[in-house]
């Protein structure tokens with residue numbers, strides 16, 4: 001059967017690989033001419049890695065993955081470690097190591113595995129029509145294509161979502177700005193095999209190892225939306241926001257390259273349960289746009305891809321029926337994680353200063369088991385356990 005996928009992000013490519021593996025003919029249409037992922041890296045937690053393993057990418061993802069053995073929270077102002085612990089018990093509990101990876105390397109791995117020849121770049125969907133037997137996608141350049149079903153993996157600003165819901169839901173500003181990028185690993189910043197997060201004043205600075213001796217870094221600062229975005233000022237702005245913070249934070253600000261640093265105003269969308277209509281369904285951020293605060297947006301897109309393929313393969317009452325089953329297997333899980341991320345976002349970024357102070361106090365008492373329980377539950381409640 002011919003499947004059309006809109007969007008060559010993590011979701012669309014994972015779905016494309018999964019659907020090809022069960023024998024479908026798949027074509028992916030992507031609006032941009034050159035794929036330049038927003039964001040430097042991504043932590044793919046064990047539930048996402050299990051999906052990639054299932055798609056046959058076990059060795060390839062391990063090659064681009066950072067080696068994460070430990071985790072620590074550090075008081076951003078004093079530089080004192082609040083809690084530090086091994087992630088070995090998490091890995092043993094869930095059966096798979098998580099891998100922080102460069103987005104560009106993840107994207108390239110997925111594109112190659114899917115097949116570059118089956119991706120049309122520079123082709124933007126502008127309209128679609130489902131006549132009950134076939135779906136026709138129409139593109140900005142005047143071309144069109146027809147398939148038995150269409151998957152809208154077209155991200156947070158999805159056009160396909162408008163077709164499904166009949167309206168565009170509002171994106172909600174989460175209240176903070178995230179700057180992220182890559183720097184060379186140096187123990188003067190943080191220990192190399194550790195995910196280190198400096199916290200204080202409702203702000204945070206985080207460093208995670210990825211392959212190639214690099215740290216993925218991000219800074220979060222609660223700020224109004226719509227402030228000017230000028231690369232030339234990133235260092236001085238961050239220097240000001242983190243005035244009085246410990247020396248490794250200032251070392252990181254000195255070393256970051258503003259030309260390759262990304263600035264993102266963080267948004268999410270209230271969860272909604274309708275992801276399928278006729279022969280069209282949503283997948284990834286188009287279906288569930290989350291804040292990144294539990295590192296699960298991309299992982300959920302991979303889960304969607306695996307569940308979509310299994311559902312289409314194992315149900316025989318027709319495409320429309322299978323797409324509703326896919327929706328019903330995924331929407332509750334996605335709702336739960338979007339709301340969990342929103343809650344963590346609010347605690348981390350001082351929406352209510354007393355709750356944030358209580359979290360800082362909790363971190364000082366933490367031996368790792370509470371945090372591992374939280375992360376493991378995000379992982380184990382996924383479709384591959």
Ligand SMILES: Cc1cc2nc3c(=O)[nH]c(=O)nc-3n(C[C@H](O)[C@H](O)[C@H](O)COP(=O)(O)OP(=O)(O)OC[C@H]3O[C@@H](n4cnc5c(N)ncnc54)[C@H](O)[C@@H]3O)c2cc1C
Pocket residue numbers: 006007008009010011012013029030031032039041042043044045048123124125126153154155156157158159178180264283284285286292294295296297298299300301
């Ligand atoms: C700062 C930040 C940090 C994050 N960290 C993590 C993390 O650590 N772990 C994690 O799992 N997730 C993380 N995420 C979330 C993750 O980035 C997303 O969930 C993931 O990229 C979604 O993939 P997607 O394929 O659904 O959408 P996208 O990556 O947005 O891809 C959609 C694609 O569709 C294309 N497109 C859109 N409209 C059209 C159209 N009309 N026609 C053709 N093509 C179109 C776009 O150009 C794009 O390439 C983070 C997000 C942010 C913002």
Ligand SMILES: NC(=O)C1=CN([C@@H]2O[C@H](COP(=O)(O)OP(=O)(O)OC[C@H]3O[C@@H](n4cnc5c(N)ncnc54)[C@H](O)[C@@H]3O)[C@@H](O)[C@H]2O)C=CC1
Pocket residue numbers: 293294295340344370371372373374375377378
């Ligand atoms: N159903 C379940 O098993 C779970 C439900 N929840 C929901 O959250 C509520 C409880 O929340 P909390 O007590 O705050 O527990 P939590 O699990 O959200 O957080 C506990 C600790 O783990 C950390 N943590 C959680 N996920 C993380 C991640 N991905 N990366 C880094 N650190 C992470 C938090 O910062 C916190 O310090 C429950 O009432 C429930 O609604 C949370 C986790 C598990």
Ligand SMILES: O=c1[nH]c(=O)c2[nH]c(=O)[nH]c2[nH]1
Pocket residue numbers: 042043178218292293294295296
């Ligand atoms: O920007 C991010 N914020 C987080 O809170 C987080 N957590 C995670 O695993 N990855 C990310 N990325």
